[in-house]
Amino acid sequence: MRNLLNFLARYNNLIIFLLLEGFAIYLAVQGNDYHNIRLAKGMRLMTLGVEKNIAKTRTYFNLYSVNSKVAQENIDLRNHIEKMNRSADHLFISYTDSANNQQYTYTSAEVINNSTNRQKNFFTINKGKKQGIDVDMAVISPDGVAGIIVSSSENFSVGMSLLNIDFHLSARIKSNGYFGSVTWDGRDYRFAYLNEIPLHVLINKGDTVLTTGYSSIFPKGVLVGIIDSYEKAGGDFYKVKILLTTDFRKIDYVSIAGNLRRLEQTELEKPYK
Amino acid sequence: MINSIIRYTVIFVILIFLQVLLFNNIQFSGFINPYVYVMLILILPVEIPSWLLLIICFFSGLTVDLFNGTPGIHTSATVFSGFIRPYILRMISPRDGYEAGAVPSMVIYGFRWFLLYSGVMIFAHHFVLFYMEVFRFAEFFATLLRVILSTIFSTVFILLAEYYRRGR
Numbered sequence: 001m002r003n004l005l006n007f008l009a010r011y012n013n014l015i016i017f018l019l020l021e022g023f024a025i026y027l028a029v030q031g032n033d034y035h036n037i038r039l040a041k042g043m044r045l046m047t048l049g050v051e052k053n054i055a056k057t058r059t060y061f062n063l064y065s066v067n068s069k070v071a072q073e074n075i076d077l078r079n080h081i082e083k084m085n086r087s088a089d090h091l092f093i094s095y096t097d098s099a100n101n102q103q104y105t106y107t108s109a110e111v112i113n114n115s116t117n118r119q120k121n122f123f124t125i126n127k128g129k130k131q132g133i134d135v136d137m138a139v140i141s142p143d144g145v146a147g148i149i150v151s152s153s154e155n156f157s158v159g160m161s162l163l164n165i166d167f168h169l170s171a172r173i174k175s176n177g178y179f180g181s182v183t184w185d186g187r188d189y190r191f192a193y194l195n196e197i198p199l200h201v202l203i204n205k206g207d208t209v210l211t212t213g214y215s216s217i218f219p220k221g222v223l224v225g226i227i228d229s230y231e232k233a234g235g236d237f238y239k240v241k242i243l244l245t246t247d248f249r250k251i252d253y254v255s256i257a258g259n260l261r262r263l264e265q266t267e268l269e270k271p272y273k
Numbered sequence: 274m275i276n277s278i279i280r281y282t283v284i285f286v287i288l289i290f291l292q293v294l295l296f297n298n299i300q301f302s303g304f305i306n307p308y309v310y311v312m313l314i315l316i317l318p319v320e321i322p323s324w325l326l327l328i329i330c331f332f333s334g335l336t337v338d339l340f341n342g343t344p345g346i347h348t349s350a351t352v353f354s355g356f357i358r359p360y361i362l363r364m365i366s367p368r369d370g371y372e373a374g375a376v377p378s379m380v381i382y383g384f385r386w387f388l389l390y391s392g393v394m395i396f397a398h399h400f401v402l403f404y405m406e407v408f409r410f411a412e413f414f415a416t417l418l419r420v421i422l423s424t425i426f427s428t429v430f431i432l433l434a435e436y437y438r439r440g441r
Contacts, residue, residue: 013323013356016324017352017353017355020327020328020352021349021353021356024331024348024349028346028348028349028405030345119407120343120406122342
């Protein structure tokens with residue numbers, strides 16, 4: 001017994017270190033799991049008050065550019081309505097049950113916390129389960145893809161940013177239709193990479209890259225970025241560098257797209273995966 | 274005693290606010306993320322009991338983690354740097370040892386001593402921090418480059434802050 005006490009007294013430093021470090025690593029492993037960031041969510045709630053105030057101040061400073069962007073978006077939408085009305089008139093379509101045609105629901109939300117300078121970036125938005133936000137919904141900024149919702153509480157949700165080394169997105173080059181997966185390498189917040197484009201494909205700098213809609217999370221045809229450069233990456237593929245159209249340093253108002261038929265699609269696909 | 278507890282608490286709050294409001298927003302080519310809150314661990318008294326040092330490290334790391342939404346990552350880095358601090362202090366101790374109640378500071382032990390001490394400590398902290406963050410050994414050297422560059426920047430900021438503290 002005395003030996004044991006001596007041992008503990010002698011190595012108390014090491015023992016406390018191992019205990020605390022073990023606990024920290026446990027937290028890290030638990031909290032970094034893609035679909036299991038409940039802990040992070042709980043911790044977020046504690047600091048939410050401060051974050052809300054920071055976000056408020058930031059929103060105020062951004063008002064000018066937000067206003068002009070909203071105005072532009074209004075004009076675009078109005079044009080769109082006009083076009084749709086005209087084509088409807090032209091083709092004599094009668095609206096029967098519009099609910100059957102709708103595949104995606106859109107909700108707007110504000111980003112209240114965001115980071116771009118880590119390897120695994122997440123952001124928090126001010127809408128949650130009460131407003132119909134749920135896990136695996138797509139987050140789209142006015143300029144393009146922003147991320148995926150990974151957890152949601154009553155009034156808030158946490159999204160995994162495209163700027164996360166665990167993020168994967170299926171996208172295609174608009175001009176020739178070849179698709180690959182978009183990932184981020186953890187370096188520059190303005191660039192991402194489109195992988196697995198075969199060598200025989202002709203790539204032009206400045207071509208746009210859009211989402212494919214294969215994953216059943218993102219709607220088809222959402223803007224991802226513009227091709228900046230490309231290089232051969234090992235084997236038989238190009239690694240294409242994309243300039244992201246979304247500026248993650250300024251991201252503010254986003255829309256959340258939920259796929260109403262996602263469950264149906266994933267159920268059907270399940271046996272073949 | 275009470276006085277110094279209050280003083281360290283104030284320094285702690287200021288450092289956390291600087292870190293959350295200012296330094297977390299610095300973005301420089303994706304390689305440089307200065308973490309200046311480590312300064313708190315640097316300037317605690319030399320003779321602080323090691324268990325108390327470890328616990329202070331644990332809670333300061335946990336606080337930064339709360340604000341960053343990164344459970345455990347900063348905590349593991351601060352606890353590690355708290356663990357190796359006594360060994361580093363012993364290794365670079367001045368010829369006649371530390372006086373009773375000494376505090377690691379630039380004004381007492383000189384610029385070169387403080388640069389060596391803070392450089393080694395910050396490198397150890399950042400090394401654990403960045404490898405815990407990516408949690409993989411792929412692209413080992415890219416991460417190492419981030420560690421080194423961020424260490425340089427954090428050290429510069431902490432030296433500046435130490436210079437300012439010395440002026441008072």
